[in-house]
Amino acid sequence: MKNLFVTVLTVLTLLMPSCQSKAQSDATTETVPQNDGKNVVVETIMARRSIRKYHPQAVNRDTMNIVLKCGINAPSAMNVQDWEVRVVDNQEFLNGLTTIFKEKNKEMAERDKEMRNMFRNAPTVAFIAAKKDSKFSSVDCALMAENMMIAAKSMGIGSVCMAGPVEFLKGPDCADYLNKLGFSDDYELLLTIGFGYPAEEPAAKPRDESKCKFVD
Template identity: 30%
Template sequence: MNQTLETILTRRSTRKFLCKPIPEEEMELIVQAALHAPSAKGLQTWQFTVVRNREKIQKLATAIREVLDRKGYNMYEPEALVIPSNLKESPYGREDDACAMENMFLAAHSLGIGSVWINQLQDVCDVPAIRQVLDELGIPADHVVYGMAALGYPDDVKADKARTGKVVYVD
């Protein structure tokens, strides 16, 4: 099996991270993978905000916890958070960001870095408590966040599990 397929087939979500910084050059590779994702019509209406300050990450997690009434929510305390945002008016922003997120997850896994999709913001970006934190992080007011990539070295072991879902081949 080639390395690309092995990376795709072995990636798992990480929900427990070590307190170990991700080297700058590896973060840059992960972000470059995002920038090289497909974008509908090549518009690239996205922005990628990389947050490496754990206090700022937890400030956002606290705002989410309070707005969504999610007791104990902490985004799994990642070492870094990449926040793809996209123009609210972009008809393909959600899909573009999803492609970028998958590229980041695969790039991270290929480097031994764990990841998990954080999806709580898509409907609450303009709630004042959330918007205030997003503004502080430099997320444009005319952008929406559909998902975020929480990244760090994994502190949990994921066993292989069978994948389910129906596959239909038509000749």
């Protein structure tokens, strides 16, 4: 029995450095990202473009739920989350709004013969509202919108952020449609995002890097 105990103790002693080394290796792997020259998040951000031509099918709702979850996980001031989001993939809703838009903007409608809806023909549209008297709600909504668009890009979904439709939707002709979105009384529509499967691959537009500077 004594010899068996000595043998077990010896084996455990030999194994301990190996286990410690493995634990240290695991800890290093978890805390220090491996630099293989590629970063999926950076690549996604750099590859995203505003898409203004879409295939007609709406984005799968399971996919849009992931996009929404990424949106609500954006930072918000004091985590108050002063935003509300409504997603519309009902083409009758989007087409009805577009009919009103075309009637009020005949010259634009005449120029854009391919206009199926006023949201750059995106088949799925997210309407984002901010709390009216919240100091930072507009910033929070912008952060949310960016999260949503980057998440969408990572899954092959195009997007375009639009402020133009907002004022039109607030007009008296669109009151019924705005009411259908069902925002709380103390929330106001801030921006819209069109989502869909891209029918174009636009090139990147130049960025002015001189506007970014380090201050010593």
